[in-house]
Amino acid sequence: MGVITVENDNLQCEGTLLLPLESVLAVTSSSLLSFTLDNLIPSLVVTPHEGTPTGEEVQKYLLPGLPSHLDSSRSQITVVNSSTAGAQRGNKVYDKLLQPLLQTLHITHEYIPTSSASTISEFAASLSARESGLPHTVILLSGDTSIHELVNSLTPISSTQSVILTLIPTGSGNALMTSLSRGTITSALFALLHGRPSPLNPFYVAFPEDSKEVIPPTTHDPNGKTVALETPDSLSGARKIFALVVASWGIHAALVGDSDSPEYRKLGNDRFKKAAEENLARNVAWHGPVRYSSVLSGMEIVEGPHSYLLMTSISSLEEGFKIAPTAEPLSGKLEMVQMPFLKGEEIMRVLMLAYQNGKHIHEKEVLYKEVEDVRVTVLEEEEKMRRWCVDGRIIIVPNGATVSVHKGVENIRGWNVEIVV
Numbered sequence: 103m104g105v106i107t108v109e110n111d112n113l114q115c116e117g118t119l120l121l122p123l124e125s126v127l128a129v130t131s132s133s134l135l136s137f138t139l140d141n142l143i144p145s146l147v148v149t150p151h152e153g154t155p156t157g158e159e160v161q162k163y164l165l166p167g168l169p170s171h172l173d174s175s176r177s178q179i180t181v182v183n184s185s186t187a188g189a190q191r192g193n194k195v196y197d198k199l200l201q202p203l204l205q206t207l208h209i210t211h212e213y214i215p216t217s218s219a220s221t222i223s224e225f226a227a228s229l230s231a232r233e234s235g236l237p238h239t240v241i242l243l244s245g246d247t248s249i250h251e252l253v254n255s256l257t258p259i260s261s262t263q264s265v266i267l268t269l270i271p272t273g274s275g276n277a278l279m280t281s282l283s284r285g286t287i288t289s290a291l292f293a294l295l296h297g298r299p300s301p302l303n304p305f306y307v308a309f310p311e312d313s314k315e316v317i318p319p320t321t322h323d324p325n326g327k328t329v330a331l332e333t334p335d336s337l338s339g340a341r342k343i344f345a346l347v348v349a350s351w352g353i354h355a356a357l358v359g360d361s362d363s364p365e366y367r368k369l370g371n372d373r374f375k376k377a378a379e380e381n382l383a384r385n386v387a388w389h390g391p392v393r394y395s396s397v398l399s400g401m402e403i404v405e406g407p408h409s410y411l412l413m414t415s416i417s418s419l420e421e422g423f424k425i426a427p428t429a430e431p432l433s434g435k436l437e438m439v440q441m442p443f444l445k446g447e448e449i450m451r452v453l454m455l456a457y458q459n460g461k462h463i464h465e466k467e468v469l470y471k472e473v474e475d476v477r478v479t480v481l482e483e484e485e486k487m488r489r490w491c492v493d494g495r496i497i498i499v500p501n502g503a504t505v506s507v508h509k510g511v512e513n514i515r516g517w518n519v520e521i522v523v
Contacts, residue, residue, distance in 0.1 A: 245273015382446030427460025434510030
């Protein structure tokens with residue numbers, strides 16, 4: 103065959119249609135890898151070509167060789183499939199798409215489907231013992247929860263090791279990849295083949311020692327439970343949780359916490375709407391001073407009361423919902439969104455503006471800042487009012503305790519963690 107070109111958003115060879123461009127993953131020296139969105143079955147079209155494909159549109163699809171994170175001689179490659187995430191979507195994506203793709207490219211890998219709630223944390227904790235001298239490439243078929251779990255389960259190490267993450271969004275919540283413009287299977291697979299690793303730079307939340315974590319209900323424990331908060335560095339006195347999406351106190355944390363309770367889980371996906379409606383109808387306020395430092399203004403204090411306090415390093419919590427429109431994912435920068443006590447209908451009015459390209463940040467009720475760190479002293483008698491949400495995890499702090507949130511860091515307990523985008 104002759105030179106491959108792009109015409110009218112289709113890949114063509116000497117005028118003959120090969121594939122719609124939206125389904126193309128890569129053009130190699132001997133083949134074109136693609137898949138159809140309908141059935142996720144990859145097709146391999148052999149297209150030997152003479153010379154070099156022309157046009158800037160084709161150049162970005164060229165794959166002259168494997169990137170280092172997919173080269174088995176330069177990286178230990180593991181695929182971790184969060185089997186139950188997103189209605190078990192990861193199983194289909196691996197069987198019908200990812201595994202054939204890796205096999206076609208002769209990429210050797212270990213495959214780990216989750217078999218329990220601790221599979222990912224146990225895998226992450228085991229990485230320090232895999233001493234081959236090579237970086238670890240972990241391809242995650244999951245949503246935000248699993249990547250949070252993996253990062254926070256890395257154990258402290260004395261000599262630096264590297265973990266390179268590639269995330270294929272198959273969960274019910276994919277805020278991180280959505281903010282990175284990699285929120286679809288197609289775009290994530292394109293990044294897997296053509297992307298480059300960038301520092302993850304998660305921000306982190308430091309909790310007091312006597313904090314508790316709410317463990318959601320499972321099939322084995324339908325009522326859930328509350329346990330002492332433990333992290334891999336707990337012996338040092340710290341209770342540090344790394345966050346990739348959000349840390350919140352106030353109505354956001356309340357509706358996330360309520361929606362995970364046994365009575366709400368019976369409602370299925372409607373539980374989030376129900377939890378939001380009931381929390382907004384309560385018209386309650388959260389009390390305690392919020393101290394924050396910003397690059398431009400130094401330390402400032404908002405005494406409260408508050409309805410909404412949220413810190414994030416990404417722009418969108420879901421497709422179209424730009425809670426922090428100026429955020430720069432992976433930059434290490436941290437954004438804060440705060441609202442004073444407002445009635446439920448006013449909170450809803452303001453938050454709905456986030457769907458209009460983040461217009462809520464211009465409302466007089468909203469304090470929106472890029473911050474270095476935020477320190478919150480929680481002054482609430484009722485336990486439910488002392489709940490924090492960190493990437494979906496619910497943490498309960500003591501009355502009078504101070505929680506601090508800090509901008510992104512490159513090193514996670516001795517690990518250099520990067521993500522391919």
